[in-house]
Amino acid sequence: MPVTSNDAPVRTLASPTVQLLATDGTFAPSESAAEFLPYFDRLTEADYRAFYRDMVVVRKFDTEAANLQRQGQLALWVPSHGQEAAQVGSAHATRPQDHVFPSYREHVVGMIRGLDMVDILRMLRGVTLGGWVPEEHGNFHLYTLVLASQTLHATGYAMGMQLDGATATGNPETDQAVIVYYGDGASSQGDANEALVFAASYQTPQVFFMQNNHWAISVPVSRQSRSPLYLRAGGFGMPGIQVDGNDVLASYAVTAKAMDDARAGHGPSLIEALTYRVGAHTTADDPTKYRDPEELAYWVARDPIVRFRSYLEGLGIEREFLDSVDEEAADHAADVRRRALEITAPDRSVIFDNVYAEPHPLVVEQKAWLDAYETSFDGSES
Amino acid sequence: MSMPDTTTPPPETAPAPSTATLPMAKALNKGLRQAMLNDPKVLMMGEDIGPLGGVFRVTEGLHAEFGEKRVLDTPLAESGIIGTAIGLAMRGYRPVCEIQFDGFVFPGFDQITSQLARMRNRHEGGVIMPVVVRIPYGGHIGSIEHHQESPEAYFAHTPGLRVVSPSNPHDAYWMMQEAIASDDPVIFFEPKSRYWPKGEVDLSISGTPLHASKVVRTGTSVTVVGHGAMVSVLLQAAELAAAEGISLEVIDLRSISPIDYAPILESVHKTGHLVVAQEAAGFVSVGSEIAATVTERAFYSLEAPVLRVSGFDTPFPPAAVETHFLPSPDRVLEAVDRALAF
Numbered sequence: 072m073p074v075t076s077n078d079a080p081v082r083t084l085a086s087p088t089v090q091l092l093a094t095d096g097t098f099a100p101s102e103s104a105a106e107f108l109p110y111f112d113r114l115t116e117a118d119y120r121a122f123y124r125d126m127v128v129v130r131k132f133d134t135e136a137a138n139l140q141r142q143g144q145l146a147l148w149v150p151s152h153g154q155e156a157a158q159v160g161s162a163h164a165t166r167p168q169d170h171v172f173p174s175y176r177e178h179v180v181g182m183i184r185g186l187d188m189v190d191i192l193r194m195l196r197g198v199t200l201g202g203w204v205p206e207e208h209g210n211f212h213l214y215t216l217v218l219a220s221q222t223l224h225a226t227g228y229a230m231g232m233q234l235d236g237a238t239a240t241g242n243p244e245t246d247q248a249v250i251v252y253y254g255d256g257a258s259s260q261g262d263a264n265e266a267l268v269f270a271a272s273y274q275t276p277q278v279f280f281m282q283n284n285h286w287a288i289s290v291p292v293s294r295q296s297r298s299p300l301y302l303r304a305g306g307f308g309m310p311g312i313q314v315d316g317n318d319v320l321a322s323y324a325v326t327a328k329a330m331d332d333a334r335a336g337h338g339p340s341l342i343e344a345l346t347y348r349v350g351a352h353t354t355a356d357d358p359t360k361y362r363d364p365e366e367l368a369y370w371v372a373r374d375p376i377v378r379f380r381s382y383l384e385g386l387g388i389e390r391e392f393l394d395s396v397d398e399e400a401a402d403h404a405a406d407v408r409r410r411a412l413e414i415t416a417p418d419r420s421v422i423f424d425n426v427y428a429e430p431h432p433l434v435v436e437q438k439a440w441l442d443a444y445e446t447s448f449d450g451s452e453s
Numbered sequence: 454m455s456m457p458d459t460t461t462p463p464p465e466t467a468p469a470p471s472t473a474t475l476p477m478a479k480a481l482n483k484g485l486r487q488a489m490l491n492d493p494k495v496l497m498m499g500e501d502i503g504p505l506g507g508v509f510r511v512t513e514g515l516h517a518e519f520g521e522k523r524v525l526d527t528p529l530a531e532s533g534i535i536g537t538a539i540g541l542a543m544r545g546y547r548p549v550c551e552i553q554f555d556g557f558v559f560p561g562f563d564q565i566t567s568q569l570a571r572m573r574n575r576h577e578g579g580v581i582m583p584v585v586v587r588i589p590y591g592g593h594i595g596s597i598e599h600h601q602e603s604p605e606a607y608f609a610h611t612p613g614l615r616v617v618s619p620s621n622p623h624d625a626y627w628m629m630q631e632a633i634a635s636d637d638p639v640i641f642f643e644p645k646s647r648y649w650p651k652g653e654v655d656l657s658i659s660g661t662p663l664h665a666s667k668v669v670r671t672g673t674s675v676t677v678v679g680h681g682a683m684v685s686v687l688l689q690a691a692e693l694a695a696a697e698g699i700s701l702e703v704i705d706l707r708s709i710s711p712i713d714y715a716p717i718l719e720s721v722h723k724t725g726h727l728v729v730a731q732e733a734a735g736f737v738s739v740g741s742e743i744a745a746t747v748t749e750r751a752f753y754s755l756e757a758p759v760l761r762v763s764g765f766d767t768p769f770p771p772a773a774v775e776t777h778f779l780p781s782p783d784r785v786l787e788a789v790d791r792a793l794a795f
Contacts, residue, residue: 199577200571200574200575200577201575201576201577201579204576204579205579212543213575213576215568217563217567217568220536220563220564220567220568222536223532223533223535223536223537223539223540223564224536224537224539224540224543224568225540226533226536226537226540227536227537227538227539227540227541227542227543227544228540228541228543228544229540230537230540230541230544231540231541231543231544231545231546232544234496234522234541234544234546235544261530261532261560262532262533262536262563262564265528265530265532265533265536266533266536266537268528268530268533269527269528269530269533269537272528421577424577424578425573425574425576425577425578426573426574426612426613427573427613427615427637428573428578428581428582428635428636428637429635429636429637431615431710431711432711432713433711434612
């Protein structure tokens with residue numbers, strides 16, 4: 072089990088963690104994985120290639136975005152290094168008709184749902200508070216920066232699916248469900264708990280996908296919970312399952328079952344994906360100040376990409392494919408960098424536009440005042 | 454005011470002139486029912502609003518008529534109510550959330566101010582947030598802590614929200630329907646001490662847009678302004694003043710964000726005096742905002758400083774002493790006298 076840096080030990084029960092790949096990449100399903108094997112069996116070699124590609128591409132993107140921040144081109148960056156398997160596996164378990172409510176670190180989930188990664192950088196470059204239209208990008212909703220707020224939006228949205236009769240009709244091709252991402256830190260927020268109460272009460276078609284990356288900025292998960300987080304699900308009256316979040320196949324299989332169950336009308340469930348934030352919380356902090364290097368080494372040795380690459384190599388996937396993915400990732404990152412640098416500041420009218428749907432006199436007056444004020448200076452830009 | 458008249462839902466059929474004499478609670482109930490009939494996307498959400506009909510019975514009968522899919526008795530969690538309403542609004546619904554008492558809105562404050570108010574802006578106009586948050590507010594009912602508060606300034610201070618408060622059954626009936634028809638979030642303060650007095654409701658026409666303030670008694674000496682339950686206090690004060698030969702012009706704000714200043718400024722140009730009354734604490738209050746704005750816009754018309762009559766800058770006190778805390782007609786007249794003596 073993962074080590075943590077807190078002085079008091081976390082009580083661990085007999086580990087039921089669902090795992091399909093051992094850390095060396097060999098296929099070795101845990102006992103707890105039995106019920107998820109049919110979902111694993113759905114996967115084809117093409118899926119494996121897609122999983123691998125997505126993980127490698129986002130790892131490279133992540134590095135490029137951090138570089139952009141260090142070079143003063145982004146206000147902030149939120150690294151996802153280390154969490155690729157949890158995110159890629161779970162995202163591939165969604166269907167086009169599903170809705171995805173991210174926190175703010177699920178870059179590859181957005182990519183898999185059809186989002187241009189430059190759109191994510193627009194918010195972090197300070198030119199928008201949002202960045203994309205969810206319905207035009209795989210129903211991938213906007214990042215939410217107040218932790219756990221989105222869990223309630225997701226639950227409300229799932230309630231709407233029920234009211235619309237858009238779920239639990241028995242047709243898996245059209246039945247809808249919601250997946251909401253949050254983390255071990257956000258699990259302590261009232262909103263996360265209220266969302267679980269509402270979801271259980273209304274039996275919403277919804278999966279709570281909690282990435283336990285072991286750190287809420289500088290505070291270890293043991294400060295958030297004295298018991299494994301997935302056990303909380305039982306208290307709310309829904310199934311909870313713990314999965315090895317650095318195992319992309321297990322992350323897929325567990326989420327696929329939970330989403331299928333949600334679409335079929337069996338209600339919500341909670342998945343705790345054990346993973347690790349290898350990088351900083353954001354580019355604004357320094358994890359060497361609070362983390363034990365041994366703990367980092369433990370997790371780096373369990374790198375999700377290395378593990379899955381070993382698995383693919385064991386399957387005999389050709390070297391050319393693996394190399395081509397590296398090349399694609401480098402091209403993608405370079406393309407994102409080039410286009411990120413082309414992002415320009417919006418017109419000042421964005422200050423006032425869309426605060427209200429219907430005109431609000433104060434905002435209308437202030438916009439007119441600012442226009443007059445700014446244009447009163449010679450040579451000012453309009 | 455230049456509000457589009459889309460805030461007034463057009464009647465489905467040619468209106469037959471009709472009036473009813475109703476208490477505000479019943480007028481609100483009829484307004485909610487009419488909104489639910491007009492639009493199947495309108496939902497009620499809140500604590501005890503189902504078979505009980507809410508602690509003030511404002512949703513009485515709606516659960517029986519529309520069923521549990523449109524009248525949701527929610528878990529007891531205000532942030533949960535607002536947060537899920539936001540998700541429902543994203544999905545195309547128009548939720549009306551009941552907060553049981555004024556002092557219970559704060560567990561939902563983050564979702565209202567950080568999420569509900571900003572969601573459209575964050576989406577660069579890509580979503581609408583037609584959510585109404587109903588809050589029974591104010592004193593005069595002799596209740597316990599957290600049951601008599603006036604927290605409107607917190608919400609009026611938040612960009613993205615609209616804030617309104619009716620003072621009478623007719624406005625309550627129409628303003629509720631207009632608030633539900635608005636594509637922006639509306640915080641709807643219901644003056645709970647006015648739930649029970651009856652008034653005439655014209656069921657055929659509103660007569661006043663949602664965000665318009667309104668002169669409810671004309672006068673010449675001093676303009677007095679307030680909203681919600683304070684309007685009846687101001688009208689009582691005007692009666693008393695008239696007996697002493699002082700003519701008060703009473704303006705019902707109706708809308709706290711935005712504030713419709715035109716009738717207020719017009720009145721101040723005429724009277725040269727303005728007194729603003731409110732139950733809320735005066736410091737950083739809606740009354741302070743009106744005083745500042747009227748001073749900016751009507752400085753040369755004013756013959757005296759704008760005066761505020763407010764609750765004190767203390768927690769709402771134990772009910773046994775609430776009459777000392779709440780602005781009374783006499784407290785309003787004390788300010789009127791000071792303004793005229795300036």
